[in-house]
Amino acid sequence: MTVRVRFAPSPTGMFHVGGARSALQNWIYAKQQGGVFVLRIEDTDAARNKPEWTEGILSALDWIGISRGSYEGPYFQSANAGEHRAAAARLYESGRAYYCDCTREDVQARTGSQYQGYDGYHRDLGLGPGEGRALRFRTPDEGTTVVVDLIRGEPTFENKLIEDFVIARGDGSPVFLLANVVDDMTMGITHVIRAEEHLPNTPKQQLLWEALGVKPPIWAHVPVVVNEKRQKLSKRRDKVALEAYRDEGYLAGAMRNYLMLLGWAPSGDREIVPWSVIEDEFRLDEVNLSSAFFDEKKLRAFNGEYIRALPVAEFIDACQPWLTGTETIAPPPWQPEEFDADAFAAVAPLAQTRIAVLSEIVPNVDFLFLASPLIDEAAWTKTMKDGSAELLDDAVAAFEALESWDAESLKSTLEAVGAERGLKLGKTQAPVRVAVTGRTVGLPLFESLEVLGRERSLTRIRAARLRLV
Ligand code: GLU
Numbered sequence: 001m002t003v004r005v006r007f008a009p010s011p012t013g014m015f016h017v018g019g020a021r022s023a024l025q026n027w028i029y030a031k032q033q034g035g036v037f038v039l040r041i042e043d044t045d046a047a048r049n050k051p052e053w054t055e056g057i058l059s060a061l062d063w064i065g066i067s068r069g070s071y072e073g074p075y076f077q078s079a080n081a082g083e084h085r086a087a088a089a090r091l092y093e094s095g096r097a098y099y100c101d102c103t104r105e106d107v108q109a110r111t112g113s114q115y116q117g118y119d120g121y122h123r124d125l126g127l128g129p130g131e132g133r134a135l136r137f138r139t140p141d142e143g144t145t146v147v148v149d150l151i152r153g154e155p156t157f158e159n160k161l162i163e164d165f166v167i168a169r170g171d172g173s174p175v176f177l178l179a180n181v182v183d184d185m186t187m188g189i190t191h192v193i194r195a196e197e198h199l200p201n202t203p204k205q206q207l208l209w210e211a212l213g214v215k216p217p218i219w220a221h222v223p224v225v226v227n228e229k230r231q232k233l234s235k236r237r238d239k240v241a242l243e244a245y246r247d248e249g250y251l252a253g254a255m256r257n258y259l260m261l262l263g264w265a266p267s268g269d270r271e272i273v274p275w276s277v278i279e280d281e282f283r284l285d286e287v288n289l290s291s292a293f294f295d296e297k298k299l300r301a302f303n304g305e306y307i308r309a310l311p312v313a314e315f316i317d318a319c320q321p322w323l324t325g326t327e328t329i330a331p332p333p334w335q336p337e338e339f340d341a342d343a344f345a346a347v348a349p350l351a352q353t354r355i356a357v358l359s360e361i362v363p364n365v366d367f368l369f370l371a372s373p374l375i376d377e378a379a380w381t382k383t384m385k386d387g388s389a390e391l392l393d394d395a396v397a398a399f400e401a402l403e404s405w406d407a408e409s410l411k412s413t414l415e416a417v418g419a420e421r422g423l424k425l426g427k428t429q430a431p432v433r434v435a436v437t438g439r440t441v442g443l444p445l446f447e448s449l450e451v452l453g454r455e456r457s458l459t460r461i462r463a464a465r466l467r468l469v
Pocket of ligand 1 (some may be wrong): 007042193
């Protein structure tokens with residue numbers, strides 16, 4: 001039997017990192033089993049779906065390594081509406097489903113509780129199809145439904161506790177539970193790997209598989225991803241969009257490595273490992289049952305390590321979108337013609353060891369390309385103290401006298417200027433750094449001055465000096 005798995009996102013918003021993790025787990029499982037990965041876009045909720053979300057899913061998957069053309073699909077659930085309706089009709093004709101026209105209020109009035117499920121009122125009333133009549137599945141009165149789950153063992157559900165759930169609405173449209181099953185069936189899906197939040201649906205779906213006469217798939221429900229307060233990551237509260245991480249400058253390799261660690265770890269005391277190791281070692285049945293904490297700080301640290309591991313030329317390439325701007329990444333503060341690729345290449349290795357996400361490249365190098373630096377006023381006030389004016393005067397004089405404008409000479413010169421005033425290098429550097437770059441933190445100062453060049457550096461220090469009058 002060929003293993004066939006699917007990833008079945010609904011295009012109702014940005015692509016959630018939890019979804020990306022499920023996609024990767026399906027992807028790896030298919031690869032390990034010599035199977036097929038199917039992409040199905042569950043677009044039947046017409047009110048919430050937008051075509052751009054579908055495009056977003058395809059490009060986010062592509063970014064993370066599940067590239068277009070290397071999987072089966074995308075299929076669109078809406079294209080199978082006929083099959084969904086036919087399955088609903090079959091269930092009705094075989095007596096496994098019945099029509100019901102109760103409103104929620106009717107059920108509440110009968111059961112006396114708004115929490116209890118449907119009470120089976122119409123089970124044997126023989127109501128035929130008609131406008132406003134929902135089709136409900138007749139769940140078995142006895143026995144249990146045992147779900148075979150690669151992560152959870154065999155969760156067992158009492159059938160009598162499963163209400164007669166709706167499979168098609170009053171307007172005849174099949175609901176998610178049924179459409180999802182019928183699609184999996186039609187597409188020959190053998191393993192359903194998805195988020196734990198769907199576990200309550202699973203006994204119902206398995207009953208549908210059985211009622212439609214097809215052997216159910218093997219399930220695997222992976223634990224949910226939570227924030228630091230152990231709340232399920234939500235798009236209203238947390239940063240969950242894969243695209244947002246991409247545009248901030250997370251590397252795809254770091255991201256997918258990190259996502260796979262949510263609930264699982266490779267052998268040994270390792271976390272940062274090549275993708276090939278993850279593909280070899282990942283085991284669905286080793287995935288933890290407890291929810292997985294999405295730790296953005298840890299992800300940042302991870303990303304920093306991935307950035308540092310890049311060959312410099314690749315780092316320079318990777319920075320390009322932030323140096324120019326793209327459709328989704330804001331342009332940098334300099335004009336395109338102000339950018340100097342050689343100057344950038346000269347400081348790139350220094351920046352590479354200091355930034356954790358690629359977007360941070362911009363504030364680190366903008367001083368090189370702007371006619372005058374963007375002064376951070378708070379940093380200015382904090383740094384420019386009594387004595388700074390004189391210090392800058394001395395620095396200008398000493399720098400003007402330099403024969404060679406190189407980092408080493410600049411450093412020893414400024415060190416001497418500070419020493420005359422009893423200042424350590426750190427204190428001496430600070431006003432010069434703010435004068436030249438506009439900030440208190442950034443790339444090493446003397447290399448920055450070297451690349452910026454004598455004239456521009458001196459002009460900036462003099463300008464800062466004038467502001468201090
Ligand atoms: N469209 C569903 C979702 O995004 C798919 C659930 C499933 O994988 O079965 O949650």
